[in-house]
Amino acid sequence: MFIPNNLLEGKKILLGVTGSIAAYKSLELLRLYTKAGADVRVVMSPSAKKFIAPLSFEALSHNRVLDDSNESWADDFNHIKTSQWADVMVIAPASANTIAKLANGLADTILTQCALAFPGIKLIAPSANTHMIQNPMIQASLKMLAIANYDVVSTQTKELACQTIGDGAMAEPIEIFWNTARILLKNDFWSNRRVIVTGGGTIERLDDVRYISNFSSGKMASSLAVALYLRGADVNLISTRFEGDLPNTIHTIDVESSAEMEEYLTDSIRISKKGKLSKPSLIHDEPIGLIQKEPFLFMAAAVSDYVPSHPQNGKLKKEMLGDTWEIAMKKNRDIIASCNKEGIKTVAFKAEMDVANATQNAKNLLENKGVNAVCLNIINENNAFGSDTNILDFITHDETVSFSKSDKLTLSMRIIDQASAL
Numbered sequence: 001m002f003i004p005n006n007l008l009e010g011k012k013i014l015l016g017v018t019g020s021i022a023a024y025k026s027l028e029l030l031r032l033y034t035k036a037g038a039d040v041r042v043v044m045s046p047s048a049k050k051f052i053a054p055l056s057f058e059a060l061s062h063n064r065v066l067d068d069s070n071e072s073w074a075d076d077f078n079h080i081k082t083s084q085w086a087d088v089m090v091i092a093p094a095s096a097n098t099i100a101k102l103a104n105g106l107a108d109t110i111l112t113q114c115a116l117a118f119p120g121i122k123l124i125a126p127s128a129n130t131h132m133i134q135n136p137m138i139q140a141s142l143k144m145l146a147i148a149n150y151d152v153v154s155t156q157t158k159e160l161a162c163q164t165i166g167d168g169a170m171a172e173p174i175e176i177f178w179n180t181a182r183i184l185l186k187n188d189f190w191s192n193r194r195v196i197v198t199g200g201g202t203i204e205r206l207d208d209v210r211y212i213s214n215f216s217s218g219k220m221a222s223s224l225a226v227a228l229y230l231r232g233a234d235v236n237l238i239s240t241r242f243e244g245d246l247p248n249t250i251h252t253i254d255v256e257s258s259a260e261m262e263e264y265l266t267d268s269i270r271i272s273k274k275g276k277l278s279k280p281s282l283i284h285d286e287p288i289g290l291i292q293k294e295p296f297l298f299m300a301a302a303v304s305d306y307v308p309s310h311p312q313n314g315k316l317k318k319e320m321l322g323d324t325w326e327i328a329m330k331k332n333r334d335i336i337a338s339c340n341k342e343g344i345k346t347v348a349f350k351a352e353m354d355v356a357n358a359t360q361n362a363k364n365l366l367e368n369k370g371v372n373a374v375c376l377n378i379i380n381e382n383n384a385f386g387s388d389t390n391i392l393d394f395i396t397h398d399e400t401v402s403f404s405k406s407d408k409l410t411l412s413m414r415i416i417d418q419a420s421a422l
Helices: 023-035 046-050 054-061 079-085 096-103 110-117 136-146 173-185 219-230 258-274 358-369 408-419
Strands: 012-017 039-044 088-094 122-126 150-152 156-159 165-169 194-199 234-239 251-254 296-299 306-308 329-331 345-352 373-378 389-395 400-407
Touching: 012 023, 012 054, 012 079, 012 110, 023 039, 023 054, 023 088, 023 173, 039 046, 039 054, 039 079, 039 110, 079 110, 088 096, 088 110, 088 173, 096 110, 096 122, 096 136, 122 173, 136 150, 173 219, 194 219, 194 258, 219 234, 219 296, 219 408, 234 258, 345 358, 345 408, 358 373, 358 389, 373 408, 389 408, 400 408
Parallel strands: 012 039, 012 088, 088 122, 122 150, 194 234, 194 296, 234 251, 296 345, 345 373
Antiparallel strands: 156 165, 306 329, 373 389, 389 400
C-alpha cells in the first residue's frame, strides 16, 4: 500500500521507546511517520538506551531525544511542554514493566511522566515474553489502560528473542502506523459507521484450471477501505484482490466469482442495515448490535458482464476441444442494480474508454441503477488499469466534482470526504 508523503502533514507525534529488544523496530515506525509528513519527537526510558542509542532516533526525526539525563526547564524540552506539544503519544515498544507502571499511575521515568501528563489518546504496542505478557497482573493492567484513554495494538505470535514461538511480539510497525493515523485522521461522520467496499475483477471459471477475468487490480478498493478505516469507519472489504499491508482490523472477504461476491455482499448489506439476521451470517458467528448510522456501499469491483454458460469440472483436454474452442457465454446478473440499496448510501464506480459518451453513461447509471453517486474513471494510456494513481469524476444528480491525478489513497480520502455530503 502506497502511503502519500502528506498523509500526516502537520501532525505531531510523541514516540515513547521502552526497554525491549523490539526497540529497533521503533526506528522503522519513526521512518514511516516522518515519511508520511509527521513531526516526531522521541522520549526514551533509561532501559531503552541499553538497546539502541538516542542518536539513531535523532538522525531520523531531526529532533533531540528527551530522556532522564537531559530534561530542561529553561525551554520546552521537558515532560510537560513536550506532552502539550503532541497530538498523540505512542509507546512502542511498551515493556511489561512500563505497562504495569502506566496502569498504576507511576511516573518514575521521563517517559512515564510524559504519559501521565499527556491528556489525549495514548497508543501502546506491548512487547514481552509470552509468560510475561500473559501474566494475570499484566493482563489486568492492559484492561485498566483500555478504559483509561489508552488504545492497545495487539501483540503477535512469532519467534521471540528468547528463541521460543509464542504470543508477545510487538505488532509490525506498519500496523502501529495505521492505528496512529486513524487516531489522528478520524472524524465524527465516518466514526463507527459501517461501510462495505467491493473490489477487484471477478473470476469466472471455465474449468478447474482456466477462467475469464479482467484487468482490475483491486488497488482502488483497497485504498478506499484504508481511507475509510483512517476516518474511523467499520470497514468490510469484499474483493478478489488485495493490496499488501492493509490494517489488520479491516474485515476482508476473499471471493472469486461474481456469484460469490453477490452472496457475501447481500449478507453484508443485511447486517449493515439491520444489525441482526434472521439466519446465521456468512461473516459473523453471532448477531451484532443495531447500527445507528446510515451505512455506505462503495461498489468498486469490476464485475463480469458475461459468464460461461457451462463451467466444467476438472481440466478440459485440448485433444477433446479440437483446433478451436467456442465458449458459450450468458449475460451476468447486474449485482449493483439488483441488490437492496434501500437505507444504504451507494457509490458506484464506472470505467469507460469512450470519452465522448463516458459522462452521459455514468449519469445513466445514476438513473437506471438507483445509486447516489458514480465515480467515473476514463481508461487511457495516462490512466491505465493497475496503476498506483487515478483520475476520477464524482458525479451526482446535482453536480460533478473532478479530482485531478493523484495516488489512490489520497484520491480515496477526497472521494469519501465528498461522499459524506450525500
